[in-house]
Amino acid sequence: MPDAFRRRADKGLRGLVELVFPLLFPDDCRVCGEALREVSRVPVCAKCLRDPQPLVAEYFCVACKTPFVNAFPLDESGRCTLCRLGLTGFDAVYTYGSYEGSLRKLIHLFKFEKIHTLAVPLGKFLARALPREERFDAIVPMPLYWMRRWERGFNQSELLAREIGRGWNVPVKRAVRRVKATDAQAGLTNAKRRANVSGAFAARKNANLKGARVLLVDDVMTTGATAAACARALKHAGAAHVALLAVARTDRRAAVQSFELASLIDKGRQSRE
Ligand SMILES: [Zn+2]
Numbered sequence: 189m190p191d192a193f194r195r196r197a198d199k200g201l202r203g204l205v206e207l208v209f210p211l212l213f214p215d216d217c218r219v220c221g222e223a224l225r226e227v228s229r230v231p232v233c234a235k236c237l238r239d240p241q242p243l244v245a246e247y248f249c250v251a252c253k254t255p256f257v258n259a260f261p262l263d264e265s266g267r268c269t270l271c272r273l274g275l276t277g278f279d280a281v282y283t284y285g286s287y288e289g290s291l292r293k294l295i296h297l298f299k300f301e302k303i304h305t306l307a308v309p310l311g312k313f314l315a316r317a318l319p320r321e322e323r324f325d326a327i328v329p330m331p332l333y334w335m336r337r338w339e340r341g342f343n344q345s346e347l348l349a350r351e352i353g354r355g356w357n358v359p360v361k362r363a364v365r366r367v368k369a370t371d372a373q374a375g376l377t378n379a380k381r382r383a384n385v386s387g388a389f390a391a392r393k394n395a396n397l398k399g400a401r402v403l404l405v406d407d408v409m410t411t412g413a414t415a416a417a418c419a420r421a422l423k424h425a426g427a428a429h430v431a432l433l434a435v436a437r438t439d440r441r442a443a444v445q446s447f448e449l450a451s452l453i454d455k456g457r458q459s460r461e
Pocket residue numbers: 217218219220221222232233234235236
């Protein structure tokens with residue numbers, strides 16, 4: 189092939205690649221901003237999909253798995269105050285990571301920017317959080333109030349529940365409805381959150397959960413008040429066991445530490461005065 193022709197062919201090929209490449213790789217990674225180099229159904233690079241780590245803590249409540257900075261909030265059997273008082277309503281909690289950093293960004297892209305294909309990698313985090321020996325008869329997605337569902341166009345928990353249902357070969361049942369539009373939980377105390385969501389859920393008439401072991405799936409667990417109210421509705425419908433599975437949970441340890449530090453400084457100041 190003459191050089192001039194080869195050069196022109198190379199140039200043509202390069203032009204073609206430049207033309208097609210942005211169609212195949214339309215985006216930078218939506219988490220870190222790096223240009224995407226691999227073909228993927230999600231606009232997130234492999235590094236960012238690998239980044240979220242399981243939550244680690246030295247102290248956990250044995251029942252709800254809430255992490256603590258020290259053993260102080262736990263009783264002799266290792267349970268936190270909420271579990272001791274029977275306020276949780278569910279029997280077990282499984283979550284993957286802390287609701288921060290790359291995991292938080294992935295959940296936001298999924299939920300608010302509606303990148304549905306992220307259900308697959310997020311579903312993998314759910315699968316990693318769930319002990320293999322557990323057995324369930326039904327997987328129930330955390331319902332949204334119909335207006336919220338309509339506004340968003342989909343229920344993120346339902347897509348996640350389907351991922352787990354497929355992997356575990358367990359039927360997904362939309363067994364509960366949200367019957368009350370609840371105010372945003374952010375900024376409310378634990379007790380107010382529980383009051384806010386009490387009576388917010390009702391089991392569907394055809395739910396048929398008698399004696400069933402139910403896995404309730406949600407994207408994020410904050411205080412667990414919403415999940416507790418939903419778990420109570422499931423138990424009311426006959427469920428024998430309700431476990432909560434969420435991709436992430438808010439970790440208050442940093443806030444607690446700075447609060448404890450602030451009150452120590454405060455005490456120190458008062459004693460000097
Ligand atoms: Zn990235």
